[in-house]
Amino acid sequence: MKDKRFTLVSDTPCPITVLNDIPLVRLQFGERTPLTSVKKRVRVAKGALLAEHGSPNVGDMHASIDGVIKDLTASYVEIQYEGLPLDVAGTAAAAAKDTELARPVEPVSFDGLDEIELGKTLKRLGIAIRPFTRPCELFIINCLNPEPGMLYTQELLAVHMPVIEAGFSLVRRLNNAPEFVLALPEGGSASLEGAGVRHVSPQYPNSLARPLIKIVTGAERTKHVTLVRLHNIFQLGLVARSGLPLTEQVATVFGKNYLAPLGTPVQTFLDIQGFKLESGDSVILGGAMRGVAISGLRRGLRKVDDAIQFIPKGSRPELEDNPCINCGACVLVCPMRLRPNMLSRYAEFGQYESCRKEQLATCIECGMCGWICPACRPMQQYFRMAKLQLGMPTFQHRLRGQ
Numbered sequence: 001m002k003d004k005r006f007t008l009v010s011d012t013p014c015p016i017t018v019l020n021d022i023p024l025v026r027l028q029f030g031e032r033t034p035l036t037s038v039k040k041r042v043r044v045a046k047g048a049l050l051a052e053h054g055s056p057n058v059g060d061m062h063a064s065i066d067g068v069i070k071d072l073t074a075s076y077v078e079i080q081y082e083g084l085p086l087d088v089a090g091t092a093a094a095a096a097k098d099t100e101l102a103r104p105v106e107p108v109s110f111d112g113l114d115e116i117e118l119g120k121t122l123k124r125l126g127i128a129i130r131p132f133t134r135p136c137e138l139f140i141i142n143c144l145n146p147e148p149g150m151l152y153t154q155e156l157l158a159v160h161m162p163v164i165e166a167g168f169s170l171v172r173r174l175n176n177a178p179e180f181v182l183a184l185p186e187g188g189s190a191s192l193e194g195a196g197v198r199h200v201s202p203q204y205p206n207s208l209a210r211p212l213i214k215i216v217t218g219a220e221r222t223k224h225v226t227l228v229r230l231h232n233i234f235q236l237g238l239v240a241r242s243g244l245p246l247t248e249q250v251a252t253v254f255g256k257n258y259l260a261p262l263g264t265p266v267q268t269f270l271d272i273q274g275f276k277l278e279s280g281d282s283v284i285l286g287g288a289m290r291g292v293a294i295s296g297l298r299r300g301l302r303k304v305d306d307a308i309q310f311i312p313k314g315s316r317p318e319l320e321d322n323p324c325i326n327c328g329a330c331v332l333v334c335p336m337r338l339r340p341n342m343l344s345r346y347a348e349f350g351q352y353e354s355c356r357k358e359q360l361a362t363c364i365e366c367g368m369c370g371w372i373c374p375a376c377r378p379m380q381q382y383f384r385m386a387k388l389q390l391g392m393p394t395f396q397h398r399l400r401g402q
């Protein structure tokens, strides 16, 4: 039977609002290196290159609005909006010659580029190209909303299909997979020329990579399968259509969909929706099942953040190191057929090697066991702590650097 708490589709449309007039953005460098010309009080044009990543697979970083660099630290740059000066004809900001970073950015053409040059060009435009270039036998585009409460994929499929098609045309140039499949929620009718369709029950955690690949292929092993989220194809499509760097992000924020400049602070979304946080409320970056609480409201939207959730105080039971009552509910619900009860006990008492033997690496941090646990044990926190102790990548680590 379907559980409404874990549904991945919405009964009502939720249009994507485009945000343009953002007074300030905060862009996280991640593992990128800022250019030496990036300094406080320097004027920047939207699309100006600000930081580069050493890996050919990870996208570089660009200014997402016109403005002036207001603050700069080792981890972020803040840009305050300021329109670029007009030229004498009163047209675009062509007169902005005070720094290299202030020059308006010209679109690039992808025509005639071979696979290698195309990949390099997209990386310079901010795209993390690794998922698109990985050789595979089957390339799946995941069109399910990643987690309950996220609403944007239905809108992308309904309204922004030309952008998705533009992204997919570049995917076809980057990847020679013999088979492409759109994994759609049951009832979905979207299509892409050159891709088959597979309908999937829109119930979490079917949207996560391992369960979805199992549903589509019937096999546990994922070696020859690449799975990319629709949101990544959309980002690629934005760049494909404009020829300009990636400066926007689609995300579900506090129950509404936005296409917002990268780096838009959480506080700006709160202001737009008129939310006032009370003591004890939480804001989660990412989905309610796998996201992490943020400590500051100036935190800006990153390329990997497709949701920000508001959790009012008291709306969820408090997690505590309560003893396991051996109910077995977590074992029944785990999609990876692990024993979360044993894993959590080992992690709680620092028996990390036992966690390894219990296949902790297989845990996809879906959060189902923690959600269901009647003892309110902090299951994901245990697993993330144990993974860190064992040098295993966590879900949040995988997001880093993209």
Ligand code: SF4
Binding pocket: 333, 334, 335, 336, 337, 338, 339, 340, 343, 362, 363, 364, 365, 366, 367, 368, 369, 370, 379, 380, 383
């Ligand atoms: S978070 Fe829990 S339910 Fe999900 S895969 Fe890990 S152990 Fe299983």
Ligand code: SF4
Binding pocket: 323, 324, 325, 326, 327, 328, 329, 330, 331, 340, 341, 344, 369, 372, 373, 374, 375, 376, 377
């Ligand atoms: S759901 Fe919680 S209480 Fe029940 S067995 Fe799992 S860890 Fe123990």
